[in-house]
Amino acid sequence: VGPFFAGCTFNRDDGAPLDVDPGDICQLNNVEGATGYNGRLISIEVPIAPDYTCAHTVATGCWVKVRASFPGGVADTTTWAATMNGDPVRLVE
Numbered sequence: 571v572g573p574f575f576a577g578c579t580f581n582r583d584d585g586a587p588l589d590v591d592p593g594d595i596c597q598l599n600n601v602e603g604a605t606g607y608n609g610r611l612i613s614i615e616v617p618i619a620p621d622y623t624c625a626h627t628v629a630t631g632c633w634v635k636v637r638a639s640f641p642g643g644v645a646d647t648t649t650w651a652a653t654m655n656g657d658p659v660r661l662v663e
Contacts, residue, residue, distance in 0.1 A: 580613070582607075582611070582612055586606060596616060
């Protein structure tokens with residue numbers, strides 16, 4: 571388990587309000603068709619703290635994982651894509 575990031579910003583393409591966890595992890599709650607998420611685009615901005623450090627001498631040391639967890643399961647076909655704004659480089663000191 572790596573570091574957790576705080577202060578994420580979540581936006582939905584139709585501007586609808588989101589149920590965001592106010593805790594120390596970036597978490598969006600209640601993502602399901604019943605709450606209007608069918609066919610929606612969600613943008614997530616993950617800030618990197620100035621004091622962030624990682625083991626850059628290890629090949630997998632400075633990568634960050636984003637996990638999509640659906641406690642109720644997924645019963646449809648879903649398309650996922652991820653992009654990085656800025657220069658997509660491995661973070662080293």
